[in-house]
Amino acid sequence: MTLTATTRSSMVTRIIPDVLFDVRRPQRLIERSVMVYRRSPMVIFSGFFEPLFYLLSMRVGLSSLIGDVEVGGRLVPYAEFVAPGLMASAAMNGAVFDSTMNVFHKWKHARLYDSLLATPLSAGDVAVGEIGFAVLRGVLYSGAFLVTMLALAMVQSPWMILSLPACALIGSAFAAMGMACTTFMRSWADFEYVPAVTLPLFLFSATFYPVSSYGDWSWVLQLSPLYHGVALVRAANLGEFSIGVLGHLAVLVSVTVIGVAVTARRIETLLLK
Amino acid sequence: MAEPLIEARSLVKRFDSFVAVDGIDIDVQPGEAFGFLGPNGAGKTSTMRMIGCVSPVSAGSLTIFGLDPRLDGRDIRSRIGVVPQMDQLDAELTVEENLIIYARYFDIKKGEARRRTSDLLDFVQLTEKAGDKVDHLSGGQKRRVSIARSLISEPELLLLDEPTTGLDPQARHVLWDRLYRLKERGATLVLTTHFMDEAEQLCDRLVVMDRGKIVAEGSPRSLISQYSTREVLEMRFGRDRNKEHLDEVEAVGERVEVLPDRLLVYAADGEGVLATLRERNVVPDSALVRRSSLEDVFLRLTGRSLAD
Numbered sequence: 001m002t003l004t005a006t007t008r009s010s011m012v013t014r015i016i017p018d019v020l021f022d023v024r025r026p027q028r029l030i031e032r033s034v035m036v037y038r039r040s041p042m043v044i045f046s047g048f049f050e051p052l053f054y055l056l057s058m059r060v061g062l063s064s065l066i067g068d069v070e071v072g073g074r075l076v077p078y079a080e081f082v083a084p085g086l087m088a089s090a091a092m093n094g095a096v097f098d099s100t101m102n103v104f105h106k107w108k109h110a111r112l113y114d115s116l117l118a119t120p121l122s123a124g125d126v127a128v129g130e131i132g133f134a135v136l137r138g139v140l141y142s143g144a145f146l147v148t149m150l151a152l153a154m155v156q157s158p159w160m161i162l163s164l165p166a167c168a169l170i171g172s173a174f175a176a177m178g179m180a181c182t183t184f185m186r187s188w189a190d191f192e193y194v195p196a197v198t199l200p201l202f203l204f205s206a207t208f209y210p211v212s213s214y215g216d217w218s219w220v221l222q223l224s225p226l227y228h229g230v231a232l233v234r235a236a237n238l239g240e241f242s243i244g245v246l247g248h249l250a251v252l253v254s255v256t257v258i259g260v261a262v263t264a265r266r267i268e269t270l271l272l273k
Numbered sequence: 274m275a276e277p278l279i280e281a282r283s284l285v286k287r288f289d290s291f292v293a294v295d296g297i298d299i300d301v302q303p304g305e306a307f308g309f310l311g312p313n314g315a316g317k318t319s320t321m322r323m324i325g326c327v328s329p330v331s332a333g334s335l336t337i338f339g340l341d342p343r344l345d346g347r348d349i350r351s352r353i354g355v356v357p358q359m360d361q362l363d364a365e366l367t368v369e370e371n372l373i374i375y376a377r378y379f380d381i382k383k384g385e386a387r388r389r390t391s392d393l394l395d396f397v398q399l400t401e402k403a404g405d406k407v408d409h410l411s412g413g414q415k416r417r418v419s420i421a422r423s424l425i426s427e428p429e430l431l432l433l434d435e436p437t438t439g440l441d442p443q444a445r446h447v448l449w450d451r452l453y454r455l456k457e458r459g460a461t462l463v464l465t466t467h468f469m470d471e472a473e474q475l476c477d478r479l480v481v482m483d484r485g486k487i488v489a490e491g492s493p494r495s496l497i498s499q500y501s502t503r504e505v506l507e508m509r510f511g512r513d514r515n516k517e518h519l520d521e522v523e524a525v526g527e528r529v530e531v532l533p534d535r536l537l538v539y540a541a542d543g544e545g546v547l548a549t550l551r552e553r554n555v556v557p558d559s560a561l562v563r564r565s566s567l568e569d570v571f572l573r574l575t576g577r578s579l580a581d
């Protein structure tokens with residue numbers, strides 16, 4: 001112990017909670033998840049297909065019906081406009097699934113986290129480790145998505161490689177929020193609310209139509225973390241980065257930090273009684 | 274005497290307004306086997322959880338290895354092994370994987386984790402179950418996996434909350450033997466139990482808790498001599514008739530305990546008491562003289578039999 005809790009919190013003036021300083025071995029949680037899924041890899045692979053089918057249907061079907069869309073002063077075919085939106089949404093959905101249902105099961109039914117907290121792992125390790133695995137899983141899907149886009153010649157710029165870290169960040173933000181919300185859930189019935197949040201986000205985050213079509217309501221988009229993710233992936237696909245990218249990054253990073261901190265705190269207060 | 278490994282002073286655990294542990298003092302010396310005895314709800318698990326750094330201290334002080342759980346929980350936990358009252362095995366993993374990943378939580382290298390896992394599975398006689406999911410094990414087998422898992426980090430201090438509940442007699446004796454050997458190698462054991470024979474066999478010293486307080490403390494032998502007599506005469510007069518002869522019995526025994534199904538008479542010479550009673554025409558349906566045990570101490574102190 002070099003820094004005590006009090007000196008730390010005065011140093012950073014409570015912007016970042018103490019629990020986040022006590023993260024040392026989150027990779028052990030990832031190791032555990034790999035151990036679990038090693039035996040049933042199909043569970044992971046099945047997640048690849050949904051976004052890919054979406055992509056194909058957009059490419060083959062909708063594109064022929066809908067004309068080009070203007071993004072950043074440039075016309076792109078609709079399928080290439082929508083693909084980054086789908087990619088970002090896939091990252092969101094994967095992360096949310098892993099951090100809600102899966103986490104709830106481990107928390108309430110398997111009582112996994114109780115046993116972890118009796119080892120040298122901390123609440124912060126558990127939060128970061130579980131969220132980390134959800135992110136890894138999401139990045140895996142995003143990677144498959146990217147390869148498919150390449151194969152279908154839908155990638156506009158080599159900068160599109162940056163969509164992977166962007167998707168990792170989207171995954172982090174949603175996994176952190178998802179897990180934080182899960183700590184407040186009392187039963188499986190509460191999970192009904194999850195799609196009630198993610199579906200509107202999916203539909204109304206400038207995923208399917210450009211910001212301009214939102215008219216006077218476009219400011220609402222700012223409230224959707226997914227919108228910021230879609231904007232990042234779209235920027236990567238076009239290879240055009242404006243100063244606004246920094247804002248999008250800042251939003252996603254903040255959501256991640258808040259989500260992780262709330263999760264770790266909740267683990268401490270609920271399980272360490 | 275060496276510095277105590279666990280030191281608690283006026284230790285309190287509160288759940289909202291309910292006081293589960295009510296100001297207890299404990300010193301556990303290195304290398305000692307220390308036991309907690311007490312009826313359900315006495316506060317044994319609550320105390321164990323505070324020592325295991327998974328439950329914050331409400332008031333008073335507690336140090337383990339001279340460290341404060343509030344500041345050094347992680348360091349303390351890395352040096353202790355825990356068998357919780359309820360098994361908390363990883364249901365998504367096999368028996369073997371449960372042990373290996375647990376070792377990894379303690380930063381033990383993979384090769385070493387594997388080696389220890391196979392040794393420990395051998396010890397708890399579950400080698401042939403290594404590849405099974407833990408859900409498919411029997412209750413006693415799960416208990417044995419929990420015990421093996423708690424030993425994987427070769428802890429200096431072992432916290433065992435009712436370790437042998439659910440084990441068959443043979444497995445219990447094997448475990449006692451292993452715990453005894455661990456202790457010989459210098460490990461410190463802290464355990465709770467409802468089995469008096471277990472406490473007598475394993476514990477150098479124990480405390481009896483009741484309603485959050487320590488009501489007696491000492492070695493099993495000293496507790497027996499302090500709170501009980503050398504022998505106990507157990508008599509049955511048949512249901513509802515146990516109380517009929519209470520006056521006559523109380524006249525000859527040092528102390529009498531009325532249980533629903535029998536009378537316990539505490540005396541130095543049980544046979545002598547029985548003979549005297551027979552002379553006075555107090556003839557029980559059945560009678561048994563035995564040496565007194567911790568169970569009698571327990572009954573005396575908590576006013577409850579374990580069957581309650």
Ligand SMILES: Nc1ncnc2c1ncn2[C@@H]1O[C@H](COP(=O)(O)OP(=O)(O)OP(=O)(O)O)[C@@H](O)[C@H]1O
Binds near residue numbers: 312313315317319
């Ligand atoms: N998380 C909790 N919230 C509220 N009350 C609790 C909690 N845990 C324990 N208690 C209460 O504290 C008291 C002591 O419980 P504890 O588990 O320490 O008893 P115990 O001595 O281990 O009993 P047993 O022999 O049944 O295991 C009980 O009355 C219990 O209801």
Ligand SMILES: [Mg+2]
Binds near residue numbers: 317318319434
């Ligand atoms: Mg208990």
